[in-house]
Amino acid sequence: MKVGFIGLGNMGSGMAGNLLEAGHEVAVYNRTPDKAKPLVEKGARKAASVADACKGDVVITMLTDDAAVENVVFGDAGIGNNLAKGVIHVSSSTISVALADKLTAEHAKRGQRFVSAPVFGRPEAAASAKLFIVAAGEEAAVKACMPLFEALGQKTFRFGDKPSSANLVKISGNFMIASTIEILSEAMALVAKGGLDQHQYLDFLTSTLFAAPIYKTYGTLIADKKFKPAGFAAPLGLKDTRLALAAGEALRVPLPLANLVRDRFLRLLARGDETIDWSAISILAAEDAGLGE
Amino acid sequence: MKVGFIGLGNMGSGMAGNLLEAGHEVAVYNRTPDKAKPLVEKGARKAASVADACKGDVVITMLTDDAAVENVVFGDAGIGNNLAKGVIHVSSSTISVALADKLTAEHAKRGQRFVSAPVFGRPEAAASAKLFIVAAGEEAAVKACMPLFEALGQKTFRFGDKPSSANLVKISGNFMIASTIEILSEAMALVAKGGLDQHQYLDFLTSTLFAAPIYKTYGTLIADKKFKPAGFAAPLGLKDTRLALAAGEALRVPLPLANLVRDRFLRLLARGDETIDWSAISILAAEDAGLGE
């Protein structure tokens, strides 16, 4: 397929690379253009502008947040004004439910098609095409994108016709991960204060009831206190928690755990380091317990 | 081995049955004696008293709470006064760290040996010898008990010489499970209010990042709203959360998640039904979201 790919950060670079590898024709665009270089070396075409990236069958956006997506879509030289009728915009960024609903309405108004397809997985998973993809939107549009999703991830899950449903799944999933980090933080602070070895405890957890990769991944980061370089930086964790709370507020769903996690991120970020991994909120439960360095 | 087994509830009956099956000689005792019948039919000896259950190489207690254990151990006709020197008391009940420390000291004073060996698993796991056993205590004593642990569970984890370490692991583990129920409750209320199907959402979770049995087990109970009969009743959930908070208080470790879960149990139990499964706290997050029946 002919694809435009906008947003070449940690995640987007790996994703665009996998599209190339699968044989798709990819035009790449990034605000800071030097990020395009390694992909061009692999055969991508460097798009000169957002509009230039809109010339294929599909344009994929993988950007930091709502503001970035609004900018790229609704700006004068944006996707909204440059995508031909019937062409599909696939949004893989983690954005708000509200913005997904707005994108749905605005693309429909212009005769363009819109699919929400946020992804689960850290940059390593993006690079190795091991992402999980959550897709929602008009059935034919999602089907048309399946060859792309197959190149990007290990499995795609469909969640109906309303694009923002995929965003709700993504947001709730990230909320679950952040909350799991908090659970591990508290449990590991408790046993450490009680004199146990955190690694041994984690081995026990992950070979019994908590045998999911998430516990191994985050539990090890916590026990090792290895928070740099960030796989997923704390400000992004704060952003995603805010998205969960905003979705909950719009739907009138209290989420006390999200509040707790949000406060952890605020407290962590009040220290001024924005480059730390989001699992570093674990140092707060440890500190509260009087566990020194 | 020659074993006494005290406490024939949901868990204890299955455990004692597996000891028999493995060829051990088992004397069983329960306060309400009719619970002994099925085990006697399988070859157990019915002990006439706690003292009578203390005549083997090991006596195992599997009781409801601290009060029950204190009663059985420190009562005039209790284990403390009836266990011969060098004989091992294995406590598999979920009891407080403080009581485990007291048992350690009191048995030592009497020349008896003490091993804490709480277990993870619901009654089905107890019946099918699929428990995970967490054991702590003097190395020789734990080793002596290994044939029993092998009959009871699928794997035994050792946590050092201090018996109460095993209880801390057990308590923190149950805290993690209760917190995970809360995470699922909130996430599933959010997506349900947003119009998604909870079973489909759960399928997604458990086939991606949250592929541990705990999510399937509890997520299904929540989505099905099937809280009876209880695999683990809410009052026990409250009790175990209280144990985590007590351990945290003694060690000066704040556990905000345990507070949240504790309040869920209190609110659930304020309604008067003590026979409901602990996963029923999930109805509270749903109610708060205005999700009616």
Next chain:
Amino acid sequence: MKVGFIGLGNMGSGMAGNLLEAGHEVAVYNRTPDKAKPLVEKGARKAASVADACKGDVVITMLTDDAAVENVVFGDAGIGNNLAKGVIHVSSSTISVALADKLTAEHAKRGQRFVSAPVFGRPEAAASAKLFIVAAGEEAAVKACMPLFEALGQKTFRFGDKPSSANLVKISGNFMIASTIEILSEAMALVAKGGLDQHQYLDFLTSTLFAAPIYKTYGTLIADKKFKPAGFAAPLGLKDTRLALAAGEALRVPLPLANLVRDRFLRLLARGDETIDWSAISILAAEDAGLGE
């Protein structure tokens, strides 16, 4: 003075009336124009438009929320485009710190002056000129407005030159009130479940340590379960709590109490009644305790 007054809701009507009573020349404007009638009968001039209300020495806005203020100020026919250089815009609405900062910058750009002067007090206090006024902005501008503030309230407190400081004080004050409602709710649920009479308990509190009007006002509403008509409706309580959380997020200040109160409002509003007083969150603590009607 010659004053324009925009926003004639529960609060604004009383305030505009007091300006008239004090002898000021007042042009009143409201989106739904019939609200102007009683004031016109007292001598106000009915402004035909926002622009028409901008012809005096000062224009005061007393509107529901950020969106309403942005609309009235930044719309094409808004205050921004219609206020002469040097004329003062006094914002008495409860708005975000971020919007107050934006108003400061935008008015400055146009050579207009801006004072933030949010008020404390329920509609009765607005009607009887008993408000407390919190004012911040350039000293000369605040001084110029003092005759108006004296007509509106019982006392004015200055908080420096930066207008948004007044909004931060207002927002934090409302957060304190909402939190105090929560404290009373929990304490009164506890003693009621213990068999005590809530009114007697409240008499005790308010004649000893908690002898501030806020406890008498809200405690009585709670004990009487009298939540209609609303003095301050629950959706406004939610809005103000959100403002506190937004201020906290921008400044990186966790506010766990604000989270708790926010969840109370969401849960209350999930039931669908938006006309109930914000003190009705007290029914939630009572419900959680199993205290029926």
Next chain:
Amino acid sequence: MKVGFIGLGNMGSGMAGNLLEAGHEVAVYNRTPDKAKPLVEKGARKAASVADACKGDVVITMLTDDAAVENVVFGDAGIGNNLAKGVIHVSSSTISVALADKLTAEHAKRGQRFVSAPVFGRPEAAASAKLFIVAAGEEAAVKACMPLFEALGQKTFRFGDKPSSANLVKISGNFMIASTIEILSEAMALVAKGGLDQHQYLDFLTSTLFAAPIYKTYGTLIADKKFKPAGFAAPLGLKDTRLALAAGEALRVPLPLANLVRDRFLRLLARGDETIDWSAISILAAEDAGLGE
């Protein structure tokens, strides 16, 4: 009246002194006997033992916690075994509802009378007879004690015949104070991070909506960061919060604010300083906001 007074700490010494001043005949007892000296100089008789303090019309206990009271009452040489029939035990300590109920039953069994009369006020108030007294118990017994209460405090409030009702009022009152400290801590951290002066903010609060002494007292301690010497030490704050939570648990009343405050105390005390005032939990909200020293 002829009174025994047991427990001569910060509070008890002042109270016993005021009984003397009012002309009552007072026998004083303290575990560490040198505390009795200043009172003996004022005319008190030094009791040689608990039993020796039980020889009057009334014996008052003012002790640290449940354990101390249980010890003094139920020990072999305790009040229970030494108080004549019909004589009144007045418990002014802050103890649990459960212990008050036990004291009621045990004294009744022995034909002794029991009145719960906990007090509100810091040591200065105890010394100057400005305490508020909350009394509950059989009407005739409370009436008989009125001359004593009048000597001890500025006002006495009766809460019915069940002694533990007074303890519930005391416990809930202390919970309200601790929660108010938390409110002030969060609000003052927010405005300080926003650049405002905490003293000016406090002046505003206490001259408007929050004009109760409690705000002035604790707000000033917080703004001045003056936490030593402790008027009421943090471990006592933790203890009283635990009593509120225990009362709530027994009655099945969730108290989310009490959880929050409990965690503050645990975190503060995890640092190892047990002599700091309970208002020092305010440094935690400030720290979380990144407000350094």
